[in-house]
Amino acid sequence: MSTTMFASSAFRRGMGKNFVRARRWMSVRPEAKEENSARPHRKKVTIQHLHHLRNENLPIAMLTAYDFPSGRACEAHEIDITLVGDSLAQVCLGYDSTMRLTMDEMIHHCRAVARGSKTPFLVADMPFGSFHTSTDDAIRNAIRLMQEGGAEGVKIEGGMEVVDVVHRLTVVGVPVMAHVGLLPQRHIQSSGYRVQGKDARSAMHILESALALEQAGAFAMVLEAVPQDLGRYITQRLRYTPTIGIGAGPGTDGQVLVWDDMLGTWNGHKAKFVRRFGDVRAEIERGVTGYVQAVRSRTFPARDKESYDMPSEEWQKFTSMVQPGPRMREVSSG
Ligand SMILES: Nc1nc(=O)c2c([nH]1)NC[C@@H]1CN(c3ccc(C(=O)N[C@@H](CCC(=O)O)C(=O)O)cc3)CN21
Ligand SMILES: CC(C)C(=O)C(=O)O
Numbered sequence: 001m002s003t004t005m006f007a008s009s010a011f012r013r014g015m016g017k018n019f020v021r022a023r024r025w026m027s028v029r030p031e032a033k034e035e036n037s038a039r040p041h042r043k044k045v046t047i048q049h050l051h052h053l054r055n056e057n058l059p060i061a062m063l064t065a066y067d068f069p070s071g072r073a074c075e076a077h078e079i080d081i082t083l084v085g086d087s088l089a090q091v092c093l094g095y096d097s098t099m100r101l102t103m104d105e106m107i108h109h110c111r112a113v114a115r116g117s118k119t120p121f122l123v124a125d126m127p128f129g130s131f132h133t134s135t136d137d138a139i140r141n142a143i144r145l146m147q148e149g150g151a152e153g154v155k156i157e158g159g160m161e162v163v164d165v166v167h168r169l170t171v172v173g174v175p176v177m178a179h180v181g182l183l184p185q186r187h188i189q190s191s192g193y194r195v196q197g198k199d200a201r202s203a204m205h206i207l208e209s210a211l212a213l214e215q216a217g218a219f220a221m222v223l224e225a226v227p228q229d230l231g232r233y234i235t236q237r238l239r240y241t242p243t244i245g246i247g248a249g250p251g252t253d254g255q256v257l258v259w260d261d262m263l264g265t266w267n268g269h270k271a272k273f274v275r276r277f278g279d280v281r282a283e284i285e286r287g288v289t290g291y292v293q294a295v296r297s298r299t300f301p302a303r304d305k306e307s308y309d310m311p312s313e314e315w316q317k318f319t320s321m322v323q324p325g326p327r328m329r330e331v332s333s334g
């Protein structure tokens, strides 16, 4: 292993963490030093900025979002790339597979995310079926995601078979993020969600796809569920394309996780690559059970803090206006 390779892998293992932080501050936002506020506004994340992060070995943080509040959280906490993933089908809409998701559903959610997530680069997954029928259809659908959905780029699942469409979209001016390795939109054909590239032949096939997708113009590439050595190797072999891993180990240029996996609100299968960074489900349970219990015990709402009053003379007037009233039922007065 060469000295530079060692230096770069040491870097990736986090040995240069403080250095990385300082560099990020100084090289990306030189003007931030002059600002006095504790949290200055971050600049818009562009493709150029993403390439800069890659070239400086600064990790890229990508996260999915599906609605206005999750989009706003990506904005507020300085996510670099917000992805409106087609995992939306499962974690938000309750479908059994991403293959059910339509263009209209994707656009509807993308618009909401776009209203909340302004600074991160915004990417939308192209749904299953939206880029397969013809290149023209793929272009039309990608443009819909940008014009109607507010996306700044699209992500397309696939290897060699999508190289032409990635090239055509790039030529038209649609930034394309490639996605290789495990392809959830093929889970029926591949009989499930399995780690890809575990043998030399399939690893070579994924590498060749990645190289071809870079040549076709992909501005970034997701590597999903591949062995970590392969994730690192593809990252090193690509000339300019940043890699974003999900279950591809620590050697990629960035990481992506599904919002609900990361926050613990998804109660479906937990893949090995998922880390829980929060337990939002426990909080939701606490809140909803507490609310139900408070309503049933009539401790919510409280008369003083959570209810409105009218001037007592107005109440007097009102009661005289409605009298004589019909027979009235007894209700709790709190
Ligand atoms: N909630 C959620 N998270 C995701 O990451 C995700 C979705 N949904 N839906 C769309 C796809 C489906 N994905 C999946 C789903 C399952 C595994 C999984 O179970 N993997 C096995 C690998 C088993 C093996 O090949 O050895 C695992 O146990 O990690 C991986 C990715 C990723 N995407
Ligand atoms: C997991 C990421 C990469 C994705 O494609 C999705 O959320 O749909």
Ligand SMILES: [Mg+2]
Pocket: 085, 086, 087, 098, 125, 184
């Ligand atoms: Mg997806």
